[in-house]
Amino acid sequence: xxxxxxxxxxxxxxxxxxxxxxxxxxxxxxxxxxxxxxxxxxxxxxxxxxxxxxxxxxxxxxxxxxxxxxxxxxxxxxxxxxxxxxxxxxxxxxxxxxxxxxxxxxxxxxxxxxxxxxxxxxxxxxxx
Numbered sequence: 001x002x003x004x005x006x007x008x009x010x011x012x013x014x015x016x017x018x019x020x021x022x023x024x025x026x027x028x029x030x031x032x033x034x035x036x037x038x039x040x041x042x043x044x045x046x047x048x049x050x051x052x053x054x055x056x057x058x059x060x061x062x063x064x065x066x067x068x069x070x071x072x073x074x075x076x077x078x079x080x081x082x083x084x085x086x087x088x089x090x091x092x093x094x095x096x097x098x099x100x101x102x103x104x105x106x107x108x109x110x111x112x113x114x115x116x117x118x119x120x121x122x123x124x125x126x127x128x
Contacts, residue, residue, distance in 0.1 A: 004117035008041025009076075009103065013119045018087070022123070027058070029090045031121045035069070036083040037101070037114075039076035045103040046075045047082070048111070052099040058092035075106070093123030 002013045018030040039045055052064040067073065074082040088097060098118035104111050 002117035002119040004115045005040075006114040007112055008039065008043075009045065009112075009114045010036075010038040010040055011101075011114060011116050012036045012038075013117060015119055015121060017093075017122070017124050019124060022093075024093065024123070024125075027091045029093045029121075029123050030087060031090065032085055032087045033097070033119065034083060034085045035116070036081055037074075037076065038081045039078055042078055044075060044077050044106045045112075046106060047073055047101050047103050049102040050099060051102075052097055052116075054088060054090075055096045056090045056092055057094040058090070069101075088121060090121060093126050095121040097121060 004011050014034045016032050018032055021030040022028055047068060049065065049067055050069055054062040054064065070084045070086055076082055096118055099116040101114045101116065102111055103114050
């Protein structure tokens with residue numbers, strides 16, 4: 001599990017290689033990742049946008065930007081968590097991702113960039 005903390009916002013990521021949906025002979029490797037965002041600060045925040053950098057050993061870096069996460073812009077009160085699962089396809093079985101969320105403190109409208117820790121995307125059979 002990869003973890004990062006920004007101004008009291010904890011982001012944890014767990015990755016799973018999806019062998020049953022992958023086809024290595026066709027250069028198609030599928031990964032899912034579960035992200036848990038926990039607000040350990042004293043303030044209420046709303047997640048507004050996301051930005052991902054996706055590194056694939058066989059391709060150029062891809063940048064993905066958008067509003068919210070899986071169609072939601074969750075509001076997190078102090079002590080609350082929000083989890084979601086998403087996925088990524090690679091051409092190789094080896095890569096990594098990292099990113100950031102733009103979050104807004106609802107009290108005063110201040111925006112912060114919350115770091116998503118870098119995490120590895122490695123097909124199970126490559127773990128030697």
